[in-house]
Amino acid sequence: xxxxxxxxxxxxRWSPRAFSDKPxxxxxxxxxxxxxxxxxxxxxxxxxxxxxxxxxxxxxxxLWECLLPGNQPWTKNAAVLxxxxxxxxxxxxxxxxxxxxxxxxxxxxxxxxQAVSVDIYGHLMAGxxxxxxxxxxxxxxxxxxxxxxxxxxxxDANDLEEPFKSREREPRTRKPLEEFxxxx
Numbered sequence: 759x760x761x762x763x764x765x766x767x768x769x770x771r772w773s774p775r776a777f778s779d780k781p782x783x784x785x786x787x788x789x790x791x792x793x794x795x796x797x798x799x800x801x802x803x804x805x806x807x808x809x810x811x812x813x814x815x816x817x818x819x820x821l822w823e824c825l826l827p828g829n830q831p832w833t834k835n836a837a838v839l840x841x842x843x844x845x846x847x848x849x850x851x852x853x854x855x856x857x858x859x860x861x862x863x864x865x866x867x868x869x870x871x872q873a874v875s876v877d878i879y880g881h882l883m884a885g886x887x888x889x890x891x892x893x894x895x896x897x898x899x900x901x902x903x904x905x906x907x908x909x910x911x912x913x914d915a916n917d918l919e920e921p922f923k924s925r926e927r928e929p930r931t932r933k934p935l936e937e938f939x940x941x942x
Contacts, residue, residue: 760932771874772930773881775832775922777910781813782837782878790909793872799861803848806862806904809895810840820894825906826885832922836881836908841891842866844904862904873909881908 760769791808799805811817813836821839822830833839842865844858855861870880883906891903915926 761934767871767874771870772879774879774912775881775926776913776915776918777832777835777837777879777908778913779835780837780911782909782911784812786876786878787812787838787909789876790869790873790878793875794865794869797861797865797868799864800855800857801848801850803845803850803855803858803861804865805845805848805855805858806865807843807845807901808840809843810838813837813839821891821906824886824891824894825883826887829883829885829906831919833881833883833908835910835913835917837878837910838908840907840909841886841895842882842904842907843895843897843901846900846902859904866905866907869907877911878909879912883907 787810791810794806794808795804797804797806809821811819811821818839821841822833824841825833825839842862844862846855846858847853848855866882870882873880886903886906888903891897891906895903897903915923918926
């Protein structure tokens with residue numbers, strides 16, 4: 759897959775759309791979010807918050823309604839939906855935290871790796887209505903959504919509708935290092 763050997767969790771991580779109907783336990787959800795909690799952050803502020811809903815609950819349905827139509831068909835099968843939020847100011851001094859989104863990204867990366875370590879897969883999405891999410895979650899001005907995510911066990915791509923079925927079967931590719939790494 760890669761020219762250079764990397765950690766197996768990094769190779770295993772991907773963003774599926776096909777999820778099985780197997781539920782994710784509350785215990786595993788807590789482990790996954792604990793993985794996010796250990797991410798590095800500016801001044802150790804940990805400017806992230808997560809709001810989630812389990813499939814079959816009103817919370818899941820409220821979050822699902824925030825998704826754009828392009829993500830709704832396949833996310834209905836996920837076991838968990840969540841919103842990753844960022845706090846815009848430092849709690850310690852009230853000043854703007856210009857690196858908050860970066861830190862949330864680190865937390866999301868660790869969340870995904872923790873999930874895949876127990877065979878739960880995640881798919882992060884930008885295709886959601888941020889205004890609706892803010893309203894649904896009653897966020898104040900210091901908090902805003904960064905992305906939404908779906909979590910679950912792998913399902914069968916044949917159960918997906920098109921165009922999702924085809925996308926699920928496409929080979930995973932990555933740009934070669936020469937395209938994004940430069941030695942000075």
